[in-house]
Amino acid sequence: MKQKTRSYNLLCPISRTLDHVGDRWTLLILRDLHAGPARFKDLQTGLTGIASNLLSDRLNALESSGLIQKYESEFGVSLYSLTELGEETGPLIFELARFGGRMPRPAKSRRPGNLRTVAVSLGTAIKRAVGPEHDFEATLMIDGEAFRMTARKGSAEVRAGAAEAPDVVMTTSYDPIMALADGEIEQSQFFSEHVALDVNTPGKEAEFFDLLSRSMREFD
Amino acid sequence: MKQKTRSYNLLCPISRTLDHVGDRWTLLILRDLHAGPARFKDLQTGLTGIASNLLSDRLNALESSGLIQKYESEFGVSLYSLTELGEETGPLIFELARFGGRMPRPAKSRRPGNLRTVAVSLGTAIKRAVGPEHDFEATLMIDGEAFRMTARKGSAEVRAGAAEAPDVVMTTSYDPIMALADGEIEQSQFFSEHVALDVNTPGKEAEFFDLLSRSMREFD
DNA sequence: CGGGATCCGTTACGATACTG
DNA sequence: CAGTATCGTAACGGATCCCG
Numbered sequence: 001m002k003q004k005t006r007s008y009n010l011l012c013p014i015s016r017t018l019d020h021v022g023d024r025w026t027l028l029i030l031r032d033l034h035a036g037p038a039r040f041k042d043l044q045t046g047l048t049g050i051a052s053n054l055l056s057d058r059l060n061a062l063e064s065s066g067l068i069q070k071y072e073s074e075f076g077v078s079l080y081s082l083t084e085l086g087e088e089t090g091p092l093i094f095e096l097a098r099f100g101g102r103m104p105r106p107a108k109s110r111r112p113g114n115l116r117t118v119a120v121s122l123g124t125a126i127k128r129a130v131g132p133e134h135d136f137e138a139t140l141m142i143d144g145e146a147f148r149m150t151a152r153k154g155s156a157e158v159r160a161g162a163a164e165a166p167d168v169v170m171t172t173s174y175d176p177i178m179a180l181a182d183g184e185i186e187q188s189q190f191f192s193e194h195v196a197l198d199v200n201t202p203g204k205e206a207e208f209f210d211l212l213s214r215s216m217r218e219f220d
Numbered sequence: 221m222k223q224k225t226r227s228y229n230l231l232c233p234i235s236r237t238l239d240h241v242g243d244r245w246t247l248l249i250l251r252d253l254h255a256g257p258a259r260f261k262d263l264q265t266g267l268t269g270i271a272s273n274l275l276s277d278r279l280n281a282l283e284s285s286g287l288i289q290k291y292e293s294e295f296g297v298s299l300y301s302l303t304e305l306g307e308e309t310g311p312l313i314f315e316l317a318r319f320g321g322r323m324p325r326p327a328k329s330r331r332p333g334n335l336r337t338v339a340v341s342l343g344t345a346i347k348r349a350v351g352p353e354h355d356f357e358a359t360l361m362i363d364g365e366a367f368r369m370t371a372r373k374g375s376a377e378v379r380a381g382a383a384e385a386p387d388v389v390m391t392t393s394y395d396p397i398m399a400l401a402d403g404e405i406e407q408s409q410f411f412s413e414h415v416a417l418d419v420n421t422p423g424k425e426a427e428f429f430d431l432l433s434r435s436m437r438e439f440d
Numbered sequence: 441c442g443g444g445a446t447c448c449g450t451t452a453c454g455a456t457a458c459t460g
Numbered sequence: 461c462a463g464t465a466t467c468g469t470a471a472c473g474g475a476t477c478c479c480g
Binding site (some may be wrong): 006039040041044052053055056076078 | 441442443444445446447450453
């Protein structure tokens with residue numbers, strides 16, 4: 001049950017970080033948790049085929065490191081979420097996503113079991129791009145999976161689950177989003193060909209588009 | 221001789237990055253190369269006890285990924301260096317260093333075999349802090365190991381080896397630098413108690429101090 | 441049925457020894 | 461100095477089992 005988790009144990013901040021998050025799967029677990037609290041099963045499907053014992057080991061290790069916490073929600077569902085310290089891996093996750101866009105896309109790659117990864121790449125990017133002029137809530141429907149994007153008072157996030165009272169609702173699918181993130185298509189093409197938009201609060205769609213296109217520029 | 225290098229192969233930029241740099245030791249090798257070209261032996265000592273076969277495997281894999289390149293210098297010395305693509309891991313390395321400062325320092329940790337790691341943490345930070353008002357070259361002597369810091373026209377770097385015509389020479393040692401990076405002592409204390417400074421070009425020490433203290437603020 | 445723990449074959453790691 | 465070869469061991473990966 002208990003893995004030993006090899007460590008470098010070197011007097012260097014970089015290797016210290018890797019001692020906590022450098023094991024296989026660990027950064028991907030943190031990635032998915034940046035989309036909000038998740039159950040064991042959510043993580044297992046999002047990580048396409050991680051062995052349950054490994055997921056369990058990693059969650060325990062992350063809890064020991066103080067990066068995540070486990071708690072029971074109503075009805076006794078166990079949920080894992082980032083601690084305040086764990087949230088601080090956001091910029092690190094963002095740089096991982098950004099660098100991935102620089103690497104050639106491999107011939108065939110599997111789709112993850114859920115789309116939290118999209119929410120995360122987007123979420124880490126809009127946090128950098130948001131300004132005080134952005135104030136809205138949006139629902140993103142991606143291949144039937146719902147996420148909510150919130151921008152308020154200079155801070156922003158994307159989380160799993162629909163918004164309660166969205167100003168705008170954007171419907172799209174996974175492949176064009178990834179193509180956009182990988183720089184294979186342009187923003188203009190993405191918005192015009194692959195997106196359907198519902199506006200509940202007229203005027204807010206301008207803020208929404210503005211934040212989204214600023215975010216995409218963060219990946220350059 | 222040839223390791224298989226497990227990969228996630230998921231359609232996600234984050235996991236794609238990890239497919240290239242996520243193996244054990246790989247990010248630390250890149251770290252050391254951010255201090256400039258290095259020989260096999262330099263890397264081996266900097267990584268305190270990495271097995272030579274692993275170092276060899278990782279270097280081959282990184283070369284295949286296009287992140288590093290191998291070339292012969294004069295006198296037939298083999299050198300490894302970052303490619304243009306590999307240089308782009310800079311921000312990622314910086315975030316790894318920054319997050320390490322947030323984690324509690326473990327009770328006992330070994331010193332790396334050389335101090336390239338210091339040059340790298342510093343170097344990634346000054347790249348973010350430098351402005352057009354900084355224009356100088358400095359030599360940093362850290363426990364007898366020489367590095368050169370260059371700031372010119374809005375860009376800056378730190379590399380292994382002394383500067384040829386330094387405007388200032390700073391002499392200090394490893395432990396206080398790490399204490400500073402880990403937030404255990406203040407800048408003012410660091411400069412006043414643990415640093416000796418030689419000024420060759422009067423006036424340049426102000427620019428030098430300014431860039432250094434701006435850099436430290438990047439870690440907050 | 442979700443949330444894991446146990447078992448076991450396989451693979452990468454780590455140390456040492458050895459060679460050009 | 462710059463690696464390659466060998467080999468024991470620890471971590472991974474997949475399947476199965478267990479418990480509320």
